[in-house]
Every structure is written in structure tokens, then in C-alpha cells.
Amino acid sequence: MTPAATSLPGTSMERRRRQPGRLVDEAAASLEPGPARLFADLPAVGEWRSLAHHRSLYGMPPAPGLRRNARLIELVGRAGLRGRGGGGFPTARKLQAVADGPGRRVVVANATEGEPASRKDELLATRQPHLVLDGALLAAHAVAAEEVIVCVDRRHRAAAAALQRALAERTEQEAASCDVRIALTPPRYVAGEETALVQWLNGGPAKPTTAPPRPSERGVGRRPTLVQNVETLAHLTQIAAFGDAWFRRLGTAEEPGTALFTVTSDAGSTVLEAALGTPGGAVLGSAGALSGRMPRAVLVGGYFGTWVPADDLARSPLSRAGLAPVGASPGAGILVVLPEAACGLLETARILRWYAGESAGQCGPCAFGLPALAATAAELASGGARPDDVARLRCWAGDIEGRGACRHPDGAVRLLRSSLRVFADDVEAHLAGRPCEGSHRPTLSVPAPSKEWR
Amino acid sequence: MDSKLIWYTARASGLVTWALLAASVLWGLALSSRLLRNRPRQAWLLDLHRFLAAAAVAFLAIHVTSIVLDTYVHFGVVEVLVPFTGSWHPGAVAWGIAGLYLLLALEITSLLRARLPKRVWRSSHFLGFPLFAVATVHGLTAGTDRHTLAMQAGLIGVAALITLLTAYRAVISGRRPLVATPQGARSLERKPA
Amino acid sequence: MRERRHPLVLSVDAIACDGHGVCAELLPEWIRLDDWGYPIVNPAAVPPELLDRARWAVSNCPALALSFRPAPSAIAAAAASAQRPFSGLASRTP
Numbered sequence: 001m002t003p004a005a006t007s008l009p010g011t012s013m014e015r016r017r018r019q020p021g022r023l024v025d026e027a028a029a030s031l032e033p034g035p036a037r038l039f040a041d042l043p044a045v046g047e048w049r050s051l052a053h054h055r056s057l058y059g060m061p062p063a064p065g066l067r068r069n070a071r072l073i074e075l076v077g078r079a080g081l082r083g084r085g086g087g088g089f090p091t092a093r094k095l096q097a098v099a100d101g102p103g104r105r106v107v108v109a110n111a112t113e114g115e116p117a118s119r120k121d122e123l124l125a126t127r128q129p130h131l132v133l134d135g136a137l138l139a140a141h142a143v144a145a146e147e148v149i150v151c152v153d154r155r156h157r158a159a160a161a162a163l164q165r166a167l168a169e170r171t172e173q174e175a176a177s178c179d180v181r182i183a184l185t186p187p188r189y190v191a192g193e194e195t196a197l198v199q200w201l202n203g204g205p206a207k208p209t210t211a212p213p214r215p216s217e218r219g220v221g222r223r224p225t226l227v228q229n230v231e232t233l234a235h236l237t238q239i240a241a242f243g244d245a246w247f248r249r250l251g252t253a254e255e256p257g258t259a260l261f262t263v264t265s266d267a268g269s270t271v272l273e274a275a276l277g278t279p280g281g282a283v284l285g286s287a288g289a290l291s292g293r294m295p296r297a298v299l300v301g302g303y304f305g306t307w308v309p310a311d312d313l314a315r316s317p318l319s320r321a322g323l324a325p326v327g328a329s330p331g332a333g334i335l336v337v338l339p340e341a342a343c344g345l346l347e348t349a350r351i352l353r354w355y356a357g358e359s360a361g362q363c364g365p366c367a368f369g370l371p372a373l374a375a376t377a378a379e380l381a382s383g384g385a386r387p388d389d390v391a392r393l394r395c396w397a398g399d400i401e402g403r404g405a406c407r408h409p410d411g412a413v414r415l416l417r418s419s420l421r422v423f424a425d426d427v428e429a430h431l432a433g434r435p436c437e438g439s440h441r442p443t444l445s446v447p448a449p450s451k452e453w454r
Numbered sequence: 455m456d457s458k459l460i461w462y463t464a465r466a467s468g469l470v471t472w473a474l475l476a477a478s479v480l481w482g483l484a485l486s487s488r489l490l491r492n493r494p495r496q497a498w499l500l501d502l503h504r505f506l507a508a509a510a511v512a513f514l515a516i517h518v519t520s521i522v523l524d525t526y527v528h529f530g531v532v533e534v535l536v537p538f539t540g541s542w543h544p545g546a547v548a549w550g551i552a553g554l555y556l557l558l559a560l561e562i563t564s565l566l567r568a569r570l571p572k573r574v575w576r577s578s579h580f581l582g583f584p585l586f587a588v589a590t591v592h593g594l595t596a597g598t599d600r601h602t603l604a605m606q607a608g609l610i611g612v613a614a615l616i617t618l619l620t621a622y623r624a625v626i627s628g629r630r631p632l633v634a635t636p637q638g639a640r641s642l643e644r645k646p647a
Numbered sequence: 648m649r650e651r652r653h654p655l656v657l658s659v660d661a662i663a664c665d666g667h668g669v670c671a672e673l674l675p676e677w678i679r680l681d682d683w684g685y686p687i688v689n690p691a692a693v694p695p696e697l698l699d700r701a702r703w704a705v706s707n708c709p710a711l712a713l714s715f716r717p718a719p720s721a722i723a724a725a726a727a728s729a730q731r732p733f734s735g736l737a738s739r740t741p
Contacts, residue, residue, distance in 0.1 A: 208662075209662070210660050210661070210662050210663075362661070362662045363661035363662055363664070363685075364661075364664060364665075364666045364681075364683050364684070364685035365661070365681060365683070365685050368682075368683035368685075369681070369683065372682070372683075396682070399681045399682070399687060400681075403659075403661060403681075403685070403687070404661055405660075405661040405662045485667070485709060486665075486709070496667050496668045496669045496672055496709075497669045497672040497673055497707065500667075500669055500707055500709055567706070567711070568705075568706050572663070572711050575711070
């Protein structure tokens with residue numbers, strides 16, 4: 001089976017200007033064509049790629065049965081696919097762990113995308129729902145699951161509608177191979193965490209639980225559950241269709257393939273596909289983030305990530321290995337550009353306040369520690385803090401880290417530490433009572449947390 | 455005089471059992487609703503809570519035994535263990551017998567706490583509230599002294615206090631830190647900007 | 648009293664923990680409280696001389712949040728010799 005067109009100029013990108021409610025598709029012929037795999041043959045906004053069209057490219061995935069498919073798991077292992085939801089965990093190992101569990105298994109396709117600065121999963125689910133659904137069914141086939149649940153944030157209505165429509169097409173035109181349903185999750189950040197999603201699917205609140213047992217051992221309905229990001233599943237569809245050698249043609253040896261990156265800057269918010277290991281400067285450039293003044297810093301990995309000085313990021317390959325030397329990780333492929341005039345300490349304080357608001361409130365160090373970090377960081381940002389406040393921030397960070405049931409507080413701690421490191425000059429100035437001009441003008445659009453847990 | 459002594463013992467031990475129960479429930483509420491925020495006292499609170507409960511069991515044993523031994527009103531072993539088998543105020547006594555079993559269940563599950571699933575222990579421990587209610591009703595309906603103002607005021611007063619504290623505990627279901635260092639306390643007063 | 652041969656660490660179930668502070672009171676050499684009253688437990692294997700008091704702390708936690716777990720190296724050693732990991736008197740598996 002020949003791959004679909006791999007590089008149509010402009011089709012590897014979808015650009016949205018910062019105008020609420022308007023999605024503008026631009027065939028940016030002047031830009032370099034990126035490697036389009038997930039975005040190959042991407043339909044335009046409002047255009048629907050029918051199931052028949054999808055089948056003509058990818059064929060029919062095998063139906064999930066009673067026995068796992070070890071060969072498919074091995075194929076994924078040879079392809080070296082890693083999770084695209086932020087963790088970067090080798091997918092074959094996850095498949096194996098679930099396949100080893102007792103009883104019939106469950107596959108959960110995670111499209112919740114709680115990270116505010118990420119749009120790739122929403123986009124993928126809206127424009128390539130068949131890729132996602134096939135991936136979920138292939139995963140179900142690999143681990144011998146009898147149930148597939150696609151979880152979408154209930155705010156992402158277009159994505160949910162597209163998935164429903166795709167599912168309806170399949171129900172009409174094909175024999176049901178497996179029980180597939182769509183579940184709309186509450187709009188909370190931690191709801192996308194593995195154990196939280198499982199607890200919610202089991203009828204509880206969308207809050208993390210204490211593991212052990214991990215979902216791969218006991219999850220939805222006490223059955224071994226595979227929770228996989230939808231982008232990972234989309235890649236799985238392509239690997240099953242085109243093979244592991246094809247997949248490995250792009251990317252690095254340790255981190256093969258392409259990934260979707262959401263780049264937010266003054267130029268708007270863009271989702272583009274690039275091979276892992278592409279230098280950050282190329283990705284930022286393609287997104288239009290480098291036209292104009294050189295930005296100050298980039299938040300790499302989203303709110304769950306860390307700050308990196310812009311020129312460091314421009315030179316670094318976007319991969320786990322490439323970003324480790326600058327103390328970052330691509331996470332779910334999110335890059336938020338901090339303009340030159342903005343204040344990194346202010347934005348950090350605002351994101352920390354968001355972190356505090358998104359806490360499930362189950363663990364003391366997170367429920368009380370994060371608001372304390374946020375309040376003190378805000379004081380630092382406004383120029384009202386003293387040196388022992390910064391010492392206290394570091395002390396609290398050390399105390400809070402690792403003491404929650406999930407990694408939510410660790411994200412806040414990591415972000416804080418990176419801000420103190422990358423914006424060290426600003427810290428000095430702010431402590432001396434000279435906050436920068438940007439410290440009065442928020443730049444990033446940090447959302448307000450919601451209150452619903454079910 | 456002898457029989458009177460046994461009768462007094464029965465009455466007194468009944469009152470003491472009730473008081474110990476009340477104190478144990480109060481201390482348990484203080485522990486779980488974090489009313490007493492003094493740092494070095496938590497283990498002492500817990501210990502005292504357990505001690506009061508164990509003492510209540512002991513005094514209940516005295517109460518029941520002396521009732522059986524007392525000859526003024528006939529109570530055999532069956533009459534103190536099975537409700538509505540005696541002829542003396544069967545309803546009031548039934549409340550007491552219910553209390554006996556509730557207290558035994560509580561004490562046994564607490565002693566076996568480490569071996570029981572967390573949820574089982576937790577839900578059985580909440581039986582403490584109906585236990586106290588049952589014991590109070592028994593005291594108000596069966597006690598020889600039930601007509602005295604002092605006893606009524608005492609029972610109702612303490613019961614009201616416990617009810618209030620229970621409601622308070624139920625309402626503050628959110629997290630509150632027990633102990634905060636000065637930095638921690640200050641951090642809680644500040645709201646993030 | 649079962650014989651213990653595997654080193655144990657104390658671990659806190661962060662969700663169950665209510666910050667009562669009984670553990671820190673009973674085992675101050677090994678557990679301290681953060682600024683909000685929640686326990687910070689030394690992650691190393693509990694030394695033998697503290698084991699008894701550690702057991703006492705585990706059984707006295709009002710929220711049943713403190714428990715023993717086999718030390719990570721002990722798990723590796725046990726797996727290597729195909730023995731069952733320690734699951735003694737005071738250890739709890741949530």
C-alpha cells in the first residue's frame with residue numbers, strides 16, 4: 001500500500017489567527033512544506049473525508065478478537081512509537097502490559113487535551129477522526145480488548161461531533177467489530193490523567209487515584225485498560241498500514257516519526273507537524289513566531305513544561321534527548337512563545353494560579369502548597385517580594401515535589417524552578433523593587449479553572 | 455443494703471458509661487474536625503479517644519453485670535442480651551441492648567482496624583453516632599434518675615453539643631490544614647492575586 | 648511476629664492523608680511536617696531501631712494513610728530470588 005501524498009505545500013499546517021470564532025485556512029505556499037503524515041491529505045475546515053475515502057487509503061483494520069496480536073505489538077515496538085500525550089512512554093510496552101492483564105481489556109482513546117496551550121488532539125479528532133478511530137481499533141486488536149471508549153472534553157464540540165459522525169458512518173457501512181462509544185469528559189485539567197479518566201469512567205469524579213493498581217492492571221470496570229493519546233493512535237494506524245521502516249524514515253533513532261506541535265505566539269496559534277528532532281527554530285519559524293523581534297523565551301511542553309531561553313530553543317532539536325540539555329522536554333509538543341516585552345515572572349505567576357485552581361484538592365501538599373506558590377510568585381511579579389520570599393519559594397518547591405498522588409504539583413514546581421533560572425535577571429530586578437514594564441500587562445491567555453468534576 | 459449497693463452500681467455505671475461515650479465521641483470529633491490545632495497533641499488526642507472508648511466498654515460491662523446481679527428487678531442473662539424479653543420497661547431496655555451491640559461492634563472493628571479494609575473500618579466507625587443517640591435515648595427512658603432535672607439537662611445539653619459538632623464536622627468537608635507553621639499560616643491567609 | 652528480612656520504607660497515601668500529624672509526633676526522627684501539617688517521610692529504608700515505633704505510627708494514623716512498603720532494592724532482590732515480597736503485619740495495599 002503506497003503512502004498518501006507526503007508533502008503537499010501548506011497542507012501540513014493549519015493556522016488560526018487570534019480572532020475568536022474564526023478559523024482561517026491558509027495555503028502557505030511560501031513556507032517550506034513540512035513532512036505531512038498525519039496531516040497528509042488533511043481536509044479543509046468544513047470538508048468531510050468520508051469513510052470510503054479513508055478506507056481507500058488505509059484499508060480495513062482487523063477486528064479485535066479474543067487473542068492478542070503479538071505481531072502487531074512487535075511491529076509497534078520495532079517502529080519505536082512513543083506516546084504523544086506528554087509522557088513519551090514506549091507504546092509497545094504499554095500495549096504489552098495491558099495485553100498481559102487478565103480478562104477482557106478496554107482501550108481508552110484520550111482526546112481530553114486538558115493543556116490549555118494545546119490544540120493538536122482537538123484538531124486531529126475534528127479533521128482526521130477516522131485515523132483516530134482506526135488507531136483505537138488497532139490497539140484494541142493488539143491487546144484483545146472488547147470495548148473502546150473515546151474520551152473528549154465536553155467543551156470541544158466540533159471534535160465530539162466529528163467523532164460521532166465518523167462513528168455513525170462506520171455503524172452504517174461496516175459490521176460492528178467492537179463496542180465503541182464516545183464519552184464527554186468534564187473540563188478539568190487533571191481529568192486527562194490516566195487514573196482520573198479511569199475513575200470518571202467508573203462513575204466517580206475525574207480525579208486521580210492512588211496507584212497501584214495502575215490502569216493497565218485494573219482500570220475501567222476493574223479490567224486492564226490501555227489509555228492512549230489520540231495522536232499516538234493515529235500514528236499507530238499509519239504504522240500498521242505502511243510499516244515500521246516507513247515510520248522510522250523521519251525523526252531520530254531513539255524517537256522516530258513525526259509529531260504534532262501547537263505553537264502559540266503573537267502570530268496566532270498554529271498546529272504543525274514536524275519530524276522529531278527538528279530544530280526548534282525551524283518549527284517556530286514555520287509557525288511565524290520568529291518574524292519580528294526575537295522572543296525572549298519559550299514555554300516548552302505547555303503549562304506542564306518549562307521555560308527555555310528563545311535562542312537556546314532555536315538551536316535545540318525538538319525531542320526528549322535534544323531538549324534535555326536545556327532542562328526541557330517536548331511534552332505534548334506545545335510551544336508557547338513569550339514576547340520580548342512580556343514579563344516571564346508575571347506569566348509564571350498567572351500559570352501557577354491556574355495550577356492551584358486546577359488542583360483536585362485531594363492531597364495536602366498540592367491543595368495548600370500550590371496556592372502558596374502562586375501567591376508568593378505573584379508578589380515577586382509585582383515587585384513586592386523580598387529575598388527570603390524567593391528562598392521560601394525554593395523551599396516549598398522542594399517540599400511539595402513528589403508528594404502528590406499525581407504529577408500535577410510536580411509540574412508547578414518544575415515551571416517555577418525554570419522561571420527562577422531563566423528569568424534570574426528579572427528576579428534580581430523585581431526584588432530590588434524594579435519590576436519590568438511587562439509585569440503589568442498579561443500576555444498569555446491563561447484560562448480560568450472550572451468547578452465541575454463529573 | 456447489699457442489694458441497694460448493686461442497684462446504685464448499676465445506675466452509676468450506666469451514667470458513667472454514657473459520659474465516657476459522650477467524651478469519646480467528643481474527642482473523636484475534635485480529632486477529625488481539627489478543632490484543636492496544637493501541634494504536639496494529636497497522638498494524645500487519639501490515645502485519649504481510644505482510652506475513653508475502652509473505658510466505656512468496661513463500665514458497660516459493670517453496668518450490665520450489676521443489672522443481672524441485682525434482685526430488685528429481675529434481669530437474667532437473656533433479658534439483657536435479647537430485646538423485649540424482659541418485663542421492665544422493655545422499650546427503654548431495648549435501646550440499651552441495641553447500644554450494647556453497637557458498642558461491641560465498634561470496639562471489635564477498631565481493635566481489628568489494621569486487618570480490615572479501609573472502607574469497612576471507616577463505615578463501621580460511623581456507627582459511633584447512632585450509638586451515642588441510642589445510649590442517650592436509653593438514659594432518658596430507662597434510667598432511674600431520668601426524671602431529675604439535672605440528668606435531663608445534662609444528657610440533652612451534652613447531646614446537643616455533640617450534634618452541633620457533628621454538623622460542623624459534616625459541613626467542613628473541605629480540606630483544612632491542622633498544623634501550620636507561621637509561614638504556612640501566612641500563606642493560607644494570602645489569596646493568590 | 649513475623650520475621651522480616653526485607654528492608655522496608657514508610658510511604659504515605661497522599662489522598663488518604665488528612666494531615667493529622669500523629670505520625671510525625673510518634674516518629675520525629677523519620678517524619679517531619681511541612682508548612683501545612685502534612686508529613687514528609689524519609690524515603691530510605693527504616694533502620695531496625697526505629698521499626699517498632701514506625702509500626703506504632705502506622706497503626707495510629709487516624710486516616711490509615713501510612714504504610715510499609717518493601718524498599719525498591721528489596722523488590723529487585725526478591726524478584727531475583729523469586730521470593731514473595733514482604734507483606735507483614737502493618738503493611739497495607741490500597
